[in-house]
Amino acid sequence: MxxxxxxxxxxxxxxxxxxxxxxxxxGTGATAAAAVATGGVLLGQARQARRxxxxxxxxxxxxxxxxxxxxxGPTLTMVVLGDSSAAGYGVHRRRETPGALLATGLSRRLHRxxxxxxxxxxxxxxxxxxxxVEAALECRPDIAVILIGGNDITNRTPRGLAVRYLVEAVxxxxxAGCEVVVGTCPDLGAIRPIQPPLRWLAxxxxxQLAAAQTxxxxxxGGWTVSLGDLLGPRFAAEPTRMFAWDRxxxxxxxxxxAAAALLxxxxxVLGAGQERRATPTRGEGVRSLAExxxxxxxxxxxxxxxxxxRGHDRGPAGxxxxxxxxxxxxxxxxxxxxxxxxxxxxxxxx
Numbered sequence: 001m002x003x004x005x006x007x008x009x010x011x012x013x014x015x016x017x018x019x020x021x022x023x024x025x026x027g028t029g030a031t032a033a034a035a036v037a038t039g040g041v042l043l044g045q046a047r048q049a050r051r052x053x054x055x056x057x058x059x060x061x062x063x064x065x066x067x068x069x070x071x072x073g074p075t076l077t078m079v080v081l082g083d084s085s086a087a088g089y090g091v092h093r094r095r096e097t098p099g100a101l102l103a104t105g106l107s108r109r110l111h112r113x114x115x116x117x118x119x120x121x122x123x124x125x126x127x128x129x130x131x132x133v134e135a136a137l138e139c140r141p142d143i144a145v146i147l148i149g150g151n152d153i154t155n156r157t158p159r160g161l162a163v164r165y166l167v168e169a170v171x172x173x174x175x176a177g178c179e180v181v182v183g184t185c186p187d188l189g190a191i192r193p194i195q196p197p198l199r200w201l202a203x204x205x206x207x208q209l210a211a212a213q214t215x216x217x218x219x220x221g222g223w224t225v226s227l228g229d230l231l232g233p234r235f236a237a238e239p240t241r242m243f244a245w246d247r248x249x250x251x252x253x254x255x256x257x258a259a260a261a262l263l264x265x266x267x268x269v270l271g272a273g274q275e276r277r278a279t280p281t282r283g284e285g286v287r288s289l290a291e292x293x294x295x296x297x298x299x300x301x302x303x304x305x306x307x308x309x310r311g312h313d314r315g316p317a318g319x320x321x322x323x324x325x326x327x328x329x330x331x332x333x334x335x336x337x338x339x340x341x342x343x344x345x346x347x348x349x350x
Contacts, residue, residue, distance in 0.1 A: 026101065059122065063080070063116055064118055066114070067106075098145070184210035185223075304323055
């Protein structure tokens with residue numbers, strides 16, 4: 001997610017917000033008067049959110065460095081790209097950042113050192129990925145983690161444009177031989193300072209962008225893990241525990257929860273994942289990529305990757321995709337709606 005500044009647009013952004021609110025209302029059959037009223041409500045709520053959410057202060061701790069240096073295996077290079085959710089804004093200790101959590105988990109389970117380079121920037125939108133990828137490729141990474149999308153929602157970046165920048169990033173990394181795991185757009189509807197109806201719109205926009213990201217990333221050869229519905233209910237139920245001091249970014253426990261969802265997929269991408277169950281759980285299996293993306297957007301912690309059916313990548317409905325709901329480390333199964341990893345998950349990652 002981004003800094004508070006991006007929650008409420010200014011100048012041209014204000015005009016875009018007014019246009020969007022008016023068009024959204026008209027699209028539902030509202031009258032012109034209702035459209036104006038709706039736009040006024042949304043802008044009023046945006047102003048209130050800006051007054052409530054503090055400005056960004058000090059940058060997040062740097063997570064760059066080698067984790068698991070005691071292990072004898074060859075060093076794995078991991079790069080972390082995206083916005084403040086990837087950088088770890090909201091925590092104060094290096095070990096609490098997503099990069100550190102994931103690197104520690106990888107090193108312990110792969111029994112090899114992990115070198116981390118963080119290029120994620122607080123406040124970044126998808127357009128910033130181009131420069132981050134250029135810098136990351138100089139490190140010759142083995143795997144990249146991308147967390148992006150929250151600021152595209154708050155800045156009202158056109159969905160197609162945001163996805164195009166993400167696709168370019170995935171293609172560039174994959175062409176360099178780097179594996180890519182993308183944590184899709186979080187649910188901004190869980191942020192407490194944002195009230196209905198703006199909260200409902202933020203939830204819908206977040207889910208739509210997450211589904212579009214999933215389709216694009218898998219088509220480009222990457223893997224995705226949905227984070228929105230995973231984080232939303234728990235964050236809404238326990239805001240003082242799961243949010244940082246600014247009530248906008250995740251706390252240390254919030255980041256640990258996201259890392260617990262991403263780590264199994266990263267291990268699988270690297271060829272060290274858990275063996276698949278003989279019988280898929282409910283909701284898992286192969287289906288069209290479009291269907292898998294919509295399903296993943298509705299159920300947090302869901303992994304989506306490319307698949308084949310009878311040797312073919314595509315079927316009548318387009319690209320085939322594999323939908324998986326992997327168990328969190330330290331937890332017997334993926335948390336159900338409204339639950340979260342227990343203390344063993346956090347300890348296992350940190």
